[in-house]
Amino acid sequence: MAEGEKLIPINIEDEMKSAYIDYSMSVIVSRALPDVRDGLKPVHRRVLFGMHELGVRSNSSYKKSARIVGEVLGKYHPHGDTSVYDTMVRMAQEWSLRYMLVDGQGNFGSIDGDSPAAMRYTEARMRKISEDMLADIDKETVDHRLNFDDTLEEPTVLPTRIPGLLVNGASGIAVGMATNMPPHNLTEVVDGTVAYIENNDIEIEELITHVKAPDFPTGGIIYGYDGVKEAFETGRGKIVMRGRANIEEVNGRECIIVNEIPYQVNKADMIKKTADLVNDKKLDGIATIRDESDRNGMRIVYVLKRDAIPNIVLNKLYKYTALQSSFSVNNIALVNGRPQLLNLKDLIHYFVEHRHEVVVRRTKYELRKAEERAHILEGLIIASDNIDEVIALIRASSNAEEAREKLIERFKLTEIQARAIVEMRLRQLTGLEQDKLRSEYDELLKTIEDLKDILDKKDRRMEIIKNELLEVKDKYGDERRSTIEYAGGDLSIEDMIPNEKVVITISHAGYIKRTPLSEYKTQNRGGVGQKASTTRNEDFLEDIFVGTNHQYMIFFTQKGKCFWMRVYEIPEGTKTSKGRAIQNLINIEQDDKVKAFICTQDLKDEEYINNHFVIMATKKGQVKKTSLEQYSRPRTNGINAITIKEGDELLEAKLTTGDSQVMLAVKSGKAIRFEESKTRPMGRNASGVRGITLANDKDEVVGMITVNNPQEETVLVVSENGYGKRTFIDDPETGEETYRITNRGGKGVKTISVTDKTGSLVAIKSVSDKDGLMIINKSGIAIRMDIADLRTMGRATQGVKLINLKNDDSIAAVAKVVYDEDSIEGEEMDDNLEDGTAIDSNQEENNNEN
Secondary structure (H helix, E strand, O other): OOOOOOOOOOOHHHHHHHHHHHHHHHHHHHHHOOEOOOOOOHHHHHHHHHHHHHOOOOOOOOEEHHHHHHHHHHHOOOOOHHHHHHHHHHOOOOOOOOOOOEEEEOOOOOOOOOOOOOOOOOEEEEOHHHHHHOOOHHHOOOOEEEOOOOOOEEEOOOOOOOOHHHHHOEEEEOOOOEEEEOOOOHHHHHHHHHHHHHOOOOOHHHHHHHOOOOOOOOOOEEEOOHHHHHHHHHOEEEEEEEOEEEEEEEOOEEEEEEEEOOOOOOHHHHHHHHHHHHHOOOOOOEEEEEEOOEOOEOOEEEEEOOOOOHHHHHHHHHHHOOOEEEEEEEOEEEEOOEEEEOOHHHHHHHHHHHHHHHHHHHHHHHHHHHHHHHHHHHHHHHHHHOHHHHHHHHHHOOOHHHHHHHHHHHHOOOHHHHHHHHOOOHHHHOHHHHHHHHHHHHHHHHHHHHHHHHHHOHHHHHHHHHHHHHHHHHHHOOOOOOEEEOOOOOOOHHHHOOOOEEEEEEEOOOEEEEEEHHHOOOOOOOOOOEEOOOOOOOOOEEEEEEEEOOOEEEEEEOOOEEEEEEHHHOOEOOOOOOOEEHHHOOOOOOOOOEEEEEEEOOOOOHHHHHOOEEEEEEOOOEEEEEEHHHHOOOOOOOEEOOOOOOOOOEEEEEEEOOOOEEEEEEOOOEEEEEEHHHOOEOOOOOOOEEOOOOOOOOOOEEEEEEEOOOOOOEEEEEEOOOEEEEEEOEOOOOOOEOOOEOOOOOOOEEOOOOOOOOOOEEEEEEEOOOOEEEEEEOOOEEEEEEHHHOOEOOOOOOOEEOOOOOOOOOEEEEEEEOOOOOOOOHHHOOHHHHHHOOOOHHHHHHHHHO
16 A cells, blocks of 8 residues: 555445435436426537537538537536537437527438438537527526536526427436426417416416427327326326328329328338338238338338228227337426426426526626726716816826826726726717717616616516517427327227218129228119129129118128128228128138128117117028127127028028018019018027018019108119119008008019019119119129109009110119218219210220229
């Protein structure tokens, strides 16, 4: 041991405790947490002050970043150069700070996480907003302290006019605590601060009307407001952020286009992780991902697969990728050197308090300077009034010291005034200069009075703070970038999907799709029709239904099984697309086929399911009624709906309330009508009771309808060669039954006169004047017409021609389109389809390409 040294034994536990506490306090106070007053951490403050000292203003030329970093390192910040440069880089990135504080020239990195160029290659200068953070720093407005080697002084806080902490936020990890504060919109923050100045007792509820929510530099959507409100009220909360996405069609493919992503999300990482999810089959529906971002803005394109539902894919992107992220607000900042959790009102309060102190100190400084100058001017005015005597006195003195003493003695001046007179220039003896002295002195007296008034009255000081804030708002205020979706929250998939009307089509080979009803045009009776679907060889559309996206669909197959699905889960297709095989959507057996479907409302509503029934009919004339409640617990493999006897198959299923009448029609042209109450409810496994007696072995049931208002409803029957007619169920004038009510199981009455010309009966539908009609031929041609165009006629007539069939074509399916004012109106008729002309050649070519 060297001479003069001594060892002091110390308990290692005590040393560890005190050393660690010292270290953690240093990190908390001098590194990781921002000051509540200017919103800056020491390193940010030192960078800005270093630039200020260097004279690198917003209107001066750029200076090498290395030069600025060197200045800050050498004078104020005794840490690594990367810490200073990284700070400066972040202050120049538009995706990191809501209001950038540094104007960078060169490569300052990218939102993809690319590193900035080394500091020897980049240049920087202050932005105008930073100058407002340093405004009045030379007027003793803030305390200074000695730097690390006690050779220079640095400010402990900036006299900022900008509410930096609210406007740009902050994040930092200290020891045992962290802070994470979101940025806000300057215009809103100023409005909120002004409201607080006008009423110090303002409630947070009212402040929220000004400062609505955080405003992130990358824009995006704030999804849900509960977290925002909680953060404003308590200082802690979780804000859900979403990228801004639109669904567009690009080159005939549906795409999700993302133009804005959540704050602090690395775009390249987000795309890579999404691609990994797609490759691992955890995220389906996306074909390719392209990043088309350029200097004009961000554009990420998710190209969807043809059968994908855009809204569902988008919802999955939000759920599984960083396209939806959360920002955990934790408003911890240093208040008088101590970390504190702050709510919105606290943040505004401490900023206003700081501004108030700055204004007081600035006013005191200006008052002192004004009084000092007035004191000198008083002396100069005395000298100019007695100029000849002063000159003689100075000339008679042997040196300046003697002259000063004589002046003090003769004119009762102070040392300062005497020195000013001795150092006067000759030009100040002119008359003009003497007038200037007097007017300057008068102005100064007014200024001194004004400054004293400011120091006396708090109201005036607050008015000054308010006016300076409004100036800041005019200079730097801008529109919000992040929009707020107040209704956001844990939404289910169906909330993402509009509940619009759709046409569901099922082809003979079992392909299904849904198409918006608006894609179909209204045509006149007798038209040839539009190309409706591109189907495989010898396939044709067999069933067509109209429903809405949110309804529950129950499929019934010809073997008597029943499957359950939501309408929006059916893949969307255009009018000309083929659709998707039902086998891929529900676990249907290979040799089975969907024959009927019903759309129901909420299957979890007990009252609804207990008061509704499903009536089924088979080809051989069996009918069966079962409570809807029996179908409210679906299984993926389907459940039995009816036991089908050999040689028979399920044909139709309808939803009823238990008070309807049932009508069945058979191929030979007969129809029967009976009360629904004649069939008692049975279990799912029953095979039913006889509904109609068939004329012969070749005869079969073609359809079933349910009747609720016999005097208003009409029956439409269509034969396979395109003939059809409407008949009232009960005569509306006489009330006489056109189709008389009989017991179930009878042979029925004639509903259409079947001849070779008309062909066999193929469909029976219940229709009214407001309905539309869709007829599909086996060749895939569809025609849509208004039921109102068909007059009603007698029960036994053969009807009128509904559609012109070419060659050996015949009708495959007939469907009713329920009237909807929004989507079916006369005005929507296609100009190219007058008198049933075919679609124009361009469209025909497109159809052929598809």
